[in-house]
Amino acid sequence: xxxxxxxxxxxxxxxxxxxxxxxxxxxxxxxxxxxxxxxxxxxxxxxxxxxxxxxxxxxxxxxxxxxxxxxxxxxxxxxxxxxxxxxxxxxxxxxxxxxxxxxxxxxxxxxxxxxxxxxxxxxxxxxxxxxxxxxxxxxxxxxxxxxxxxxxxxxxxxxxxxxxxxxxxxxxxxxxxxxxxxxxxxxxxxxxxxxxxxxxxxxxxxxxxxxxxxxxxxxxxxxxxxxxxx
Numbered sequence: 001x002x003x004x005x006x007x008x009x010x011x012x013x014x015x016x017x018x019x020x021x022x023x024x025x026x027x028x029x030x031x032x033x034x035x036x037x038x039x040x041x042x043x044x045x046x047x048x049x050x051x052x053x054x055x056x057x058x059x060x061x062x063x064x065x066x067x068x069x070x071x072x073x074x075x076x077x078x079x080x081x082x083x084x085x086x087x088x089x090x091x092x093x094x095x096x097x098x099x100x101x102x103x104x105x106x107x108x109x110x111x112x113x114x115x116x117x118x119x120x121x122x123x124x125x126x127x128x129x130x131x132x133x134x135x136x137x138x139x140x141x142x143x144x145x146x147x148x149x150x151x152x153x154x155x156x157x158x159x160x161x162x163x164x165x166x167x168x169x170x171x172x173x174x175x176x177x178x179x180x181x182x183x184x185x186x187x188x189x190x191x192x193x194x195x196x197x198x199x200x201x202x203x204x205x206x207x208x209x210x211x212x213x214x215x216x217x218x219x220x221x222x223x224x225x226x227x228x229x230x
Contacts (some may be wrong), residue, residue, distance in 0.1 A: 009030045018042045020046050026044050027044065028043070028044035028045055028046050029043065029044070029046065030045075030046040030081065031045055031047055031048065032048065033048030033049065033051075034048060034050055034051055034052065035047075035051065036051055036052065036054070037226040043064070044110065050140075055148045055149070056146045056150055057142055057146055057149075058145070058149070059145045060148070060149060062150065063149055063151075064121070064122035064123060064151075064152060065122060065133065065148050066119050066120050066144060066147065066148060066151075067119070067120050067122075068117060068118070068144055069118050069120075069202070069203055070116065070117045070118070070120050071115075071118075071198065071202050072087075072115055072116075073114050073116055073194070073195070074111070074112075074113050074143070075111045075112045075116075076111065076168075076222055077166065077194075078190070078194055079194075080186065080189060080190040080193070080194060081112055081167060081175065081179065081190055082109065083109060083111050083112045083167065083175055084107050084108065084109055084173070084175050085108065085110035085112075085168065085169055085173075085175060085207035086104060086106055086107045086169060086171075086172070086173035087106040087109065088107070088173050090104075090106040090173075091104075091171075091172075092104040092171070092173065102172050103155070104172045106173065107173030107174070110175075112167045112168045112175055114164065114165045114167055114168075115138065115139065116138070116162065116163070116164050116165070116195060116198065116201070117138050117140075117162075117163040117164045117165075117201065118138035118160065118162055118163070118164075118199055118203045119143070119144040119147060119160065119161035119163070120160055120203055120205060121147060121148070121151050121159065122159065122160050123151060123158045123159070124158055124205065126159075126204065126205075127206065129206045129207070129208050129213075130158060130160050130162065130205060130206065130207065130208060130213075131157055131158075131159045131208045131210075131212075131213035131215070132159055132160040132162060132207050132208060132213070132214060133159060133160075133161050133162070133214075133215040133216065133217060134162045134163075134164065134191055134214075134215070134216045134217075134229070135161065135162070135164065135216070135217050135218060135222075136164065136166065136180065136216075136218035136219075136220065136221075136222030136225045136226065137165065137219070137222045138163025140161075140163045143161055143163060143217075144161060144163075144229070145162055147159065148191070160203075160207065161201075161206055162199055164191070164195060165182065166179060166222075167179055168223070176221065177221070179225065180221040180224055181221055181224055181225075182220060182228070183228055185227060185228065187225055187228060188229040191229065216229045
């Protein structure tokens with residue numbers, strides 16, 4: 001007979017905090033705990049440990065909801081990213097000639113598939129050219145909810161969101177690392193030449209070519225990806 005075992009998990013220590021008033025820090029206004037910086041304000045603010053979630057991120061029933069569709073892209077069809085992967089459990093080692101760089105000897109060609117999730121707002125008029133935003137590490141359902149609300153409130157234009165998943169892995173020697181952490185225009189070319197035409201064909205939309213009608217976003221290495229796209 002098997003008996004249930006109680007697993008005792010160690011108590012996590014309190015995370016270290018840094019005094020934002022230390023010399024050398026950027027000057028910022030400290031807000032009361034629970035308060036957010038006002039949308040109309042410009043500057044630096046220090047937020048407390050708790051705060052009310054942004055209302056724009058809440059799924060609401062009183063606004064039009066866009067449609068969300070998805071298609072798959074394969075490395076076999078990509079001329080820009082044919083696919084790489086790093087062997088499981090291996091990592092880079094510092095380059096003796098330049099310790100700031102890592103050498104990865106366990107990366108090799110490898111196939112992948114990625115999902116591309118497309119949000120088209122309810123207010124989109126078929127046949128018209130629309131601005132759009134490209135997001136990394138998709139699908140980003142919170143982005144779609146935010147656009148539902150912000151478009152309904154006329155705070156952003158009627159815009160399409162293209163949420164692209166990465167090619168797998170992380171950091172040096174991986175497909176995600178190659179895509180997001182390489183300081184070049186390569187990922188932007190991938191989006192321009194291989195993703196956007198598929199979006200227009202699959203979702204029957206027209207995407208803006210005007211740079212003022214194009215945006216990108218991401219978090220962590222996805223933020224680096226947004227930077228190199230810009």
